[in-house]
Amino acid sequence: MKIVSKKAGLLILILLIQQISLVFTYSAEKSSLIIERNVFSSLPLFVATNVHGIRVYELNTYFQDDIERWKVRTSNLPAKIMTEGKRSEKFLAYFLTKNNKKIDNRQALSLAQIYIEEAKMEGVNHDIAFTQMCHETGFLKYTGSVRPDQNNFCGLGATNEFERGDEFSSVRIGIRAHIQHLKAYADQKEIMTELVDTRFKFIKRGSAQTVQELTGKWAQDTQYNFKIDRLLKDLYSL
Numbered sequence: 001m002k003i004v005s006k007k008a009g010l011l012i013l014i015l016l017i018q019q020i021s022l023v024f025t026y027s028a029e030k031s032s033l034i035i036e037r038n039v040f041s042s043l044p045l046f047v048a049t050n051v052h053g054i055r056v057y058e059l060n061t062y063f064q065d066d067i068e069r070w071k072v073r074t075s076n077l078p079a080k081i082m083t084e085g086k087r088s089e090k091f092l093a094y095f096l097t098k099n100n101k102k103i104d105n106r107q108a109l110s111l112a113q114i115y116i117e118e119a120k121m122e123g124v125n126h127d128i129a130f131t132q133m134c135h136e137t138g139f140l141k142y143t144g145s146v147r148p149d150q151n152n153f154c155g156l157g158a159t160n161e162f163e164r165g166d167e168f169s170s171v172r173i174g175i176r177a178h179i180q181h182l183k184a185y186a187d188q189k190e191i192m193t194e195l196v197d198t199r200f201k202f203i204k205r206g207s208a209q210t211v212q213e214l215t216g217k218w219a220q221d222t223q224y225n226f227k228i229d230r231l232l233k234d235l236y237s238l
Contacts, residue, residue, distance in 0.1 A: 077229055077232050077233065077236070078125050078127060078128060078211075078232070079210045079211060079212065080125070080186075080209060080210055081124060081125055081128055081182055081183075081185070081186035081187075081208075081209060081210065081211065082123050082124060082125070082183070082186050082187050082209065083125045084125065085116065085119065085125045085126035085127040085128070085129075085130075086127055086236070087126075087127050087130075087235060087236075088116075089109055089112035089113045089116055090109070090112075091235070091238060092108075092112035092115065092116075092126075092127075092130050092235075093105060093108035093109040093111070093112045094108075094238065095130075095134070095234070095235050095238060096108045096111070096112070096134065096139060096140070098238075099134070099139040100139040100140055100141060103139075103140055110171075111171065111175075112130065114171060114172050114175050115129055115130050115133070115175055115179075118172070118175050118176050118179045118193075119179050121179075121192045121193055122179050122180065122182075122183045122191060122192055122193070123183070123187070123189075124179050124182050124183055124186070127232060127235060127236075128182070128211060128228070128232070129178060129179055129182055130235075131228055131231040131232050131235055132154060132178075132182075132228055133153045133154060133175075133178065134231055135227055135228055135231055136153065136154045136155045137153060137154075137155075144158065144161065145158055145160075145161055145162060145163055145164050145165070146158050146164060146165050147164065150164065150165065150166070150167040150168065150174070151167065151168040151169070151170060151171050151173065151174030152165050152166055152167065152168060152174055152177075153174050153175055153178050154177075154178040154181065156177060156178070156181060156197070156198070156199055157198070157199060166198055166199075168196065173196050176193055176196050176197075177196045177197040177198075178197075180193070180195065180196065180197040180200055181197045181199065181200065181203070184197065184200050184203040184205060185203055185205075185206075185207060185208035185209075185213075185214065185217060185218065186206065186208060186209050186210075187205070187206055187209070188205045188206040211225045211228050211229060211232075212225040213225075214228070
């Protein structure tokens with residue numbers, strides 16, 4: 001009979017622990033939330049502290065305002081464009097920087113906050129708008145004909161690979177044009193801000209109320225809605 005050494009036994013124990021999804025309870029005033037998460041995950045949802053020599057894992061306070069919203073399941077994606085977004089600017093910014101390491105976190109947070117503000121004024125789902133921006137710009141890598149200094153976040157006017165498209169005076173105005181363009185497709189109500197979308201007048205109002213209906217209208221790509229939905233799933237599964 002072979003006896004397993006203490007070092008070998010410890011190594012086996014560590015390997016087993018890494019495969020187990022541990023359950024933690026986060027308690028707040030008048031509420032509690034049980035979250036299942038592998039503590040060895042690279043995602044920054046947990047931080048470790050030492051309490052009397054014991055390593056304790058707890059929720060990263062950077063994400064505490066999203067504790068309830070993070071429970072959104074990937075099977076429940078928003079279809080209607082004129083609905084309320086679920087993710088905060090912190091999650092949107094993390095999603096962007098996770099897919100483009102060259103983007104500064106402050107820049108990502110500012111961009112996400114503007115998207116939320118402009119979308120809220122028009123009643124547009126900011127999750128849909130933000131993920132569409134990520135798709136159209138390649139997470140701000142701009143590998144197509146549109147340049148970063150154009151402040152064009154959704155390919156407005158860039159009808160082919162050689163056409164640069166519209167230019168806007170600032171980041172906010174470019175985002176506003178994107179939101180207005182989405183609302184033009186999704187709704188027939190008046191816009192709440194000054195019109196900056198130069199192609200607004202060419203759209204049949206209310207002709208694409210869902211992400212699926214954008215296919216063939218916003219873009220000729222027959223897989224367009226599936227690509228946006230895939231990004232939404234990635235965003236909600238963070």
